[in-house]
Amino acid sequence: MSQRELQRRPADTPSEELAKILKRDGCVVLKDFASKTQIESINRDLQPFINATAKSSSDFGGFKTTRTGALIARSPRCRELAIDPRMLGLVETFLAPYANTFQLHVTQAIRVLPGETAQMPHRDRWAWSQIQLPPDVEPRVNPVLARLMTEIEPQLNVMLALTDFTATNGATRIAPGSTQLPDDEIPADEAYVSAEMKSGSMLVFTGAVFHGAGANESEHDRVGLNIDYTLGWLRQEDNQYLSCPPEIAKDLDPKLQALLGYAVAGPSLGYFTPPLPAGKDLCSPRRALREASKPIRLDADGRPEFVE
Ligand SMILES: O=C(O)CCC(=O)C(=O)O
Numbered sequence: 001m002s003q004r005e006l007q008r009r010p011a012d013t014p015s016e017e018l019a020k021i022l023k024r025d026g027c028v029v030l031k032d033f034a035s036k037t038q039i040e041s042i043n044r045d046l047q048p049f050i051n052a053t054a055k056s057s058s059d060f061g062g063f064k065t066t067r068t069g070a071l072i073a074r075s076p077r078c079r080e081l082a083i084d085p086r087m088l089g090l091v092e093t094f095l096a097p098y099a100n101t102f103q104l105h106v107t108q109a110i111r112v113l114p115g116e117t118a119q120m121p122h123r124d125r126w127a128w129s130q131i132q133l134p135p136d137v138e139p140r141v142n143p144v145l146a147r148l149m150t151e152i153e154p155q156l157n158v159m160l161a162l163t164d165f166t167a168t169n170g171a172t173r174i175a176p177g178s179t180q181l182p183d184d185e186i187p188a189d190e191a192y193v194s195a196e197m198k199s200g201s202m203l204v205f206t207g208a209v210f211h212g213a214g215a216n217e218s219e220h221d222r223v224g225l226n227i228d229y230t231l232g233w234l235r236q237e238d239n240q241y242l243s244c245p246p247e248i249a250k251d252l253d254p255k256l257q258a259l260l261g262y263a264v265a266g267p268s269l270g271y272f273t274p275p276l277p278a279g280k281d282l283c284s285p286r287r288a289l290r291e292a293s294k295p296i297r298l299d300a301d302g303r304p305e306f307v308e
Contacts, residue, residue: 001177001178002191003175008030009029010031010032018090018094022156022206023179025177025209026178028203029195029204030201031201032198033086033200033201038081038200039200041077042160046071046074046078046225050109050223060122062213063116064115065116067110067111068109068111069108069238069243071108071109071225071227072240072256079256082104082107083256091229094156095156095229097153098152098153099232100266103230103236103240104227104260105230105236105237108225109162109223110223110224114218114219115216116213118173118212119212119213121173121212123207124205124207125154128234129149129183141183154207155206155229155231156204156228156229157204157229158226159172159203159224160201161201163199163221164199165196165203169220170215172212172213172224173211173212173214174195178209179206179209192211232269233265236261240261246262246288246289262289264285272285276305
């Protein structure tokens with residue numbers, strides 16, 4: 001496929017207009033989404049965690065890239081960002097045909113260090129259709145899930161630039177309009193555009209568009225804040241109940257609690273039953289946030305008991 005222009009719009013563009021661009025191109029840049037002060041505060045929240053994060057060690061994740069997660073638990077500023085009405089409005093407009101509720105899928109600060117090579121082009125929706133197997137086992141893909149993914153839009157992602165993103169420092173490379181290609185027709189190099197943007201601007205992209213982090217040939221880190229949203233009925237990539245456990249989630253904004261997954265989606269997805277005491281069954285997850293649970297262990301017969 002030939003290269004298409006990466007569309008850029010002001011951050012307050014109505015969601016319906018942005019959703020149309022996303023449907024056609026799979027991506028759009030929102031200019032000046034966050035102020036300089038907001039970016040400084042996010043960087044202050046995240047710096048200790050980013051500095052302590054070890055480099056990834058896989059062909060996909062890179063060898064000079066760090067990925068720092070659990071950002072809702074770790075950063076008050078990321079919490080505000082995740083429920084920014086402009087973002088939630090766009091998520092709800094774009095994903096509305098495929099679900100009644102939405103949730104967080106991934107929160108990650110991605111730092112591409114000098115010397116990193118370009119990431120392999122991919123679609124983020126492959127998280128649901130590719131099979132995790134040793135490298136020599138075929139097929140690599142579940143064909144039913146791969147086909148299902150072409151009939152829905154399972155996710156919407158944002159990458160907020162915490163540093164400037166340039167063609168030389170590893171700006172995300174994305175192929176606008178690559179959303180309808182078959183999974184095995186990976187666009188050639190010429191189809192990709194570097195999502196160059198100033199810090200504070202944001203790349204919004206879908207699970208269907210081919211993209212990957214660029215190579216960092218500069219002497220400075222490229223840092224992006226990646227927040228992905230998915231449909232309420234799909235499995236989240238980052239297990240939010242573990243990354244943001246009830247002890248932390250109980251003090252968060254109810255909108256954020258629901259986005260993490262502490263809410264029933266539809267008539268019956270996601271209720272829970274506390275293992276003890278007997279008699280409390282089929283509860284809303286909000287109950288787990290209201291009532292601190294006492295530690296439980298299994299006794300010698302394998303039955304749950306409170307730890308006294
Ligand atoms: O960091 C980037 O620019 C993109 C990263 C990405 O696509 C991924 O890790 O799945």
